[in-house]
Structures are given as structure tokens and as C-alpha cells.
Amino acid sequence: MHLKEKRIFITGATRGIGKAIALKLAEAGGHIAFTYCESDLEAVQATEATLRAFGVKVQSMHVDASDFKATHKVIEDTIEAFGGLDVLINNAGITRDNLLLRMPEADWDTVLNINLKSVFNTVKASIKTFLKQRSGSIINIASIVGISGHAGQTNYAASKAGMIGFTKSIALELGSRNIRANVIAPGFIATAMTDQMDPSTQQAWIQNIPLKRVGLPEDVANCALFLASDASNYITGQVIQVDGGLLT
């Protein structure tokens, strides 16, 4: 699977799953525009340098994914710099876990805005270019929690379920123009997001995973490579679980 000259935009790629995806896609020959929000300059520059080593074009942009206007601007800049856009990946996401009883309104709003509204923002900003080109692959990183639900994560699960509904809807709207939209639903992946869990909870999760290990960011990146490449040209509107069989 190669991505030679494909132009890729990804949100949140200085660490975790987003970084693994950016590296995998650059290794396959794709030009990468990535965003960051809280990351420091050192992390951004290190990511840029690693990506450039693959001999591809690289662009980094500071933006809060929940900001509609700012997102439009960075997507426009990417399209201008790269001369178009082939793959859009919505990876930026956060958790603010709490039982609903104790969940402040602000934590509901923040999670829905960063995880779900961000997807509306990027797709709205890219859609005209995709329509003109009559091609495009949209890949949204949701979670198995968006399918199963999870106690203590009403905000996060609702945002991820929303991503799935959104993706299936745009797959229906845009399919006739050869624009594809799919979801990757990771299970338990070893990143900063899951590092917050205490070791005994982590062990309990692993016991329930048929493949008996946590996932790695690279496991998700391999699936993203497939969906970004022409090898998945006849696949749209799907939710692909990368979870070691956790949710079956």
C-alpha cells in the first residue's frame, strides 16, 4: 500500500495515535499537514523532522480543533500549499471522565466540541475541494466506547457515537462523488490517554481482550494506512474496530 503524492491532513499528530498515523502515512509517501494545540514547540519540531526524513512535504499548524473559523483557515492553507487534499483524518480527542451525576456542564461541552464538532469543522472546510476533485478519503478516529457505551464516559461515548453517525451520513451524501468516509474504532491503545489508568484497571482490561495485549498506536496506524490508500477504494460508511477482539 503506497500513498505516493497523496496529500493528507491530520488533527493532533505530535503524540500517541495521531503521531503513529502521520509517520506510517509519510513512510508510505504521503505529504502530511498536521495540527497541534497544547504541544510545545519541541514536540512539534521533533515530529516535523521525523516526517521530513521520509522525503515528503510537511506542514504543521497550531489550531484548536473545536474552532470552526481557525480550522477553515488551516485547511485552506493546506489545500493551497499542497495543491489539493486527498485524505482527511480526524484524530484529535480528549476525555473528561466522570459519572453523569458529577459531570460539570463545561466538561460535556468541551468533550463534544473537541471530539465531535471538530469533525464537522474539518469536513465542512474540505468538502468543496473533495467534490471538485471527485475523490477523497475521510477517516475518523472514534472508539469502541461509541458503540458499547461506558460508565463514567457519557460525554466521551456520546462524542464518539456522534462521529459514527456523522461518518455514515456523509458516506451516504458523498458516495456518488467518489468520496469515502470511514471510522476506526480503537479499543485499549497504549498512549498518554490510557496511561492515566491505574495498573490494576489496565490488567483487568487486558484480561478481557481476546488477543491478551493492549493495542499499540501502530496497530491503529496500519488500519489508517489501508483506509487512506487505494486498496480500500470500495469501502465506505464502515466502522473498523482495532481492539484485539475486545468488543465482539
Ligand code: NAP
Ligand atoms: P493522546 O495521546 O492524549 O493525544 C491526543 C491528541 O489530540 C494530541 O495530539 C492532542 O494535541 C490532540 N488534541 C487534544 N485536544 C485538542 C484540541 N483542542 N485541538 C487540537 N488537537 C487537540 O490520545 P490518543 O490516545 O493518541 O488518542 C487519539 C485519538 O484516538 C482520540 O480521538 C481518542 O479519543 C482516540 N482513541 C484512543 C484510545 C486509546 O486507548 N488511547 C482508544 C479509543 C480511541 P496537543 O497535544 O497538541 O494538544
